[in-house]
Amino acid sequence: MRLGEPARMQAAINITPLVDVVLVLLIIFMVMAPQMRKGPDVNLPNTTKPNSQGDERGRILVSIDEAGGLWINDQPVAAEHFDETLRAAVGAETNPKIVIRGDAKLNFREVREVMIAIEQEGFRGVGLIAKRAGAEGK
Amino acid sequence: MQFNSNDSGSTLQSEINITPLVDVVLVLLIIFMVVVPLLIEGYDVDIPRASADTLPQVAESQLILSIGSAACPILSPPTGEGIPKDCQVTLADQKIPVAELPARVASILGGRPAEQRALFLAVDDRLNYEGVLRIIDLAKSGVEDLKIEFVATN
Structure with missing residues (x-):
């Protein structure tokens, strides 16, 4: 130098x-x-053409595992506390969007009960998460 | 940079x-x-307003798809891809094999404006969730921008 x-x-x-x-x-x-994949390991249903569920801003993930256990984002939630936990998770989100990650082995009843609980918190629409057939990921 | 090519040129080459x-x-x-924002994919559906006291009036134009567990026995996750052949669903009070669903939905809803393309789903509670999603997927493949709404099953 x-x-x-x-x-x-x-x-x-x-x-x-x-x-x-x-x-x-x-x-x-x-x-x-x-x-970004929060919550439990869920074996997502396989379908051919699921649509993108937007980005993660304002997204609240409700997971239902194989045994029917409920999760909000990454926390397990008892069924009787689901309402208030969901309300707390929505909190101050300006544009919340609830998506349900249900296990492929579930009955429709278990998913429907969760949808009704979500509806009672004032959400009319939810996203049902699926996995594109052949794609990796949970 | 020509003027000092001897010196700094060879130094740069060594990097x-x-x-x-x-x-x-x-x-x-x-x-x-x-890729990260696209990791999650699924289906947008509407939930029936269970808290409402009165059931919404069923309009003539509403297209209802019923999936019963007797006619469409998907009680465990379907193997492979697609929906079992023996599954029959009821679309607008007509029993049809599930394979005909996209064509039927397209012929009924295809002519309507996009905001009126709605399919109302009455699903048996005992059905497997994956099977239900695959039927939704199939129904949506018939028409673009199909809105899916669940109705309360009785």
Whole structure:
């Protein structure tokens, strides 16, 4: 390193910080991706053409596991506390959207009972989550 | 930069060329950013207003699809893809094999404006959830923008 040398090197764009930032972003996304699947392991029903359920802003995940146990986001919830827990989860969301992750082995009755409980909190529409046939993921 | 090519040119060559690395990493980043919000897929459905005192008036134009457990015995998760052949559903009081569902729904609702394309579902409680979702999937494949609404089963 002679004096005077660095001034000429400045002519090229220094991309090292760019690489740093991009790598960190990449790592953040790679770490976040599995955590976005909140809640229990649910064996989702296989269908051919499910529609995208929007992004995760305002999304509240209600899971029903194989045994019929209820989960709101990543917390198990007893059936008798479902209403108030859901209300708390909705909280101050401006545009809440409730999606149900039901296990493929469930009877329709168990899903319908949850839908009715959700309706009583004032939600008319829900999303029923499915897995595109052949796709990976839970 | 020609004037000092001897000196700094050879110095630059000794560094790793990170441009391809940046390319690959950026593409990976974009893939992740695009895929993550799409991870969840499903069906939008409406729930009947159970808290209402009076049942809503059933209009002539409402198309009701009933799935009974006797005619369509999907009581455990269907194996493979699709719906078992022996499943029969009742669409607008007509019993039809489930395979005909997309065509029938399309012929009844296809001519209507998009906001009136609604299918009302009466589903037997004992049916398997995956089977129900597959029938919804099949019904939706007939018409675009089909709205699905569950009605209370009696």
